Amino acid sequence: MSVQVASGLSSSSSSAQALDPQSAAWRQQSKHFFVLADSGKPVYVRHGDETSMTGLLSLLQVLVAQCQRHHDDVLRSVQLPPPAGHLLVFLVRRPLILVAAARTRESEPQLRAQLAALHSFLLSQLTQAQLAALFARHPNLDLRPLLGAAAAAQLTHLCDAFGTDVRFLMACVESVPVARAVRKRFGSALLRGSEGRPNLLYGMLLHGAGQLISLIRPKSHSLHPSDLFNVFTLVTTHPQFRSSEHWIPVCLPKFNDQGFLFAYISYITPEMGLVLMSSDKEAFFEMQATREAVIDYMLKNGLVLESKALDQPMYAADLVHEPTCKHFIYKSKAHVQYVQSAVPTGMALSKLTAKYAKLHAALHDRDAPMKLLWLEGDEDGESTLCWNSAAFELYCTWDAAVPRVTAIRNANTIAKWAKANGEDLFILDSPTFS
C-alpha cells in the first residue's frame, strides 16, 4: 500500500534543508541517495559527507519508524512541496533503509527500482545473513568501514549509471547482436571449457560495458536479471579486472542471499570478459583451467576474430536507411532482453536516458498505461516515441525536423527488422549442463 503523507510534511521541506549543513551545491543536486541502518547510522550517501548529515538521516529514520509504529505500514513515498519539490522514495529492507530524493521527474516505481538495485548490490558485497548477524550483535554498528572504499565507489558508479544506462529502465539484460550460429559457437566454447569441471556453476561471456554474449548454467538453476546486473556492475566498474585475473566473493541475492559464490574474472580480449562462478572458494585453479580450455576452443574455431566483429557499433540509420532515426532501443518481451543502436557522437547519454525514462514512466503508469506516445520537438530539438506492443517495447529518437509520418514508418521498419532478426539479436536458449 502506498502511503502519501505529503500534506503532513509541508514544514519539513524547509527543515530538511536547514538540517543539511552543506553548501548550495549540495541542495542543487537533482537526485540524492541515502542508505542508512535501522538505527539511523549512515551506510552510504551519494552526495556530500554522511557524517555531517546525522540530522537529516535521523529524520528519515524517524519517518520510517513512525509510519511503522502508528500506521503499521511501510513508508513508501513523500512528495515535498515546492520550491524543493523532491520526491522521496523509501525502500525498507531491514536492517537497511534506502531513500531516494529526486526532482528528476522519474516516477516512484522507477526510483524504487533503483533503490532495489542498490540494495541488491549491497547484498552482493555483504550477504543478508552477514548483515542480519552483524546488526543483531551490534544494533549501532557503523557499516561503512566494513563495506570499504571499493564498494562505496561502486555504489556511486551505480547511482550515476541510473541516469546514463537504460538497462535499469529496461529491467533486463542487453544482448549483443551476433549471428545465431556464431553465438552458438561462443556457447560451445563455454560448454567445452566446462567439461570435467565439477565446481563450475555459471559461465558467461560479456562484451564491453555489460552486454551478454553467451551464458551457460546448470539445468536446475536459471539466473535472475538482477543477479546478472550485480555481476555486470561488479565486473565493468572495476578497471583492474581488465588487466589481471581476479578471484572475488560475490553474493547473488536472488540465487541465495545467505552465502557467497566465487567469481573468476578475466578478460580474453580488451572488450570480452569471461566470468566463471563457483560455490567452491578453492576452485580458482579449476576456473583458470576452464579459461584455458575456452580460449583454446575459441582460437581453434576462429571466435577471437568473430569477437572483433562484435565491437562494431550498430547505427539506427543503417537499419532504417534514412539518416533520420538517431537512436532506438528494442526490448523483446519474450526473450526478456533488449538491443540498442549505438549512440551517435554528440548525443548525451544522460539526456537520452532521461527522455526514455519519461516515456517509460508513461508506458508503465499504473493508472493510465499508454500504448503509444509521441513527444514532438523537445528542448534539444528532438522528438521521441515509445511503443508498447504485446511482443516488444520500442523507444526511438529523431531530429525534431523529421515529420511524424516518417518517424512512424521508421519505427515500423525497426520493429519488422527486429522481428525478422530475433534469432540473431537475442539469446534464444542458454546452453545448460547437468
Added chain:
Amino acid sequence: MSAPQPPAAGTPVQVKLVLLGQAAVGKSSLVLRFVRNEFQENREPTIGAAFLTQKCKVDDKIVKFEIWDTAGQERFHSLAPMYYRNALAAIVVYDVTSAQSFDKAKSWVKELQLQGSPNVVIALAGNKIDIIKSEGEGAREVPADEAQAYANEAGLLFFETSAKDGTGVEAIFNDIAKKIPFEQILAKANAPRQGVNLHEAQPTPPQNCAC
C-alpha cells in the same frame, strides 16, 4: 629406476607469494611495479584478490612467482588463509606515513607465523618512501630503525620501498627468492617420482597454468 634429476635448466620453480596489509598501503602498486614496471596514481582498491605471475632469475635458477595480491579491506580478511596457505613467501606491507598501518602489518605477521606455512619467508615492506623524500622526515610516522628492529626480532626481511619511483621493489622480490629453501622444494617435487613419498602430500599449484 634412475635417481631423481634436478629440473632441467630453464624450468622455472614456482613460488606462491601472498601480499598482505591494511587497505591503501600500496600492495597492488608494488605488484604492478614488479610485474609490469608500471605505476598508477589513485588506483582503485582491490576487490577480493588478483592473481599475477612474474619470472625472475636468481643465481642459476628461474623463479616463477605466483602472486596473490589480496584486498586490504577488513571485509575480505576471512578469506586471507586461502591465499597464504601453502605460500612459500609473503610480503607484509605498511605505509611509512601511517603508524596504524604498521600495527596492522604486525598483526598480519603474527597471523602468518601462527597459521602460515612453517617455513614461509616473510618480508616487511614500508612503502611510500617517496613521500618522505619529497616532504621530508616530518611526514614519517614509522621510523626506519623501529621497523628494522621489529623485523630483526621477528625474523623478517625488511625493506623500505616506493612503488611510485621503484625504490626497493626489485630488491625485495630478489631477496625473497634467495631465501626460499629451494632444495627442500625440489626434493618434495621429485618425491613422487621416487615411488616412495616420505612427505605428506603437499598440494602444489597445477603445472599447466599457462600464464
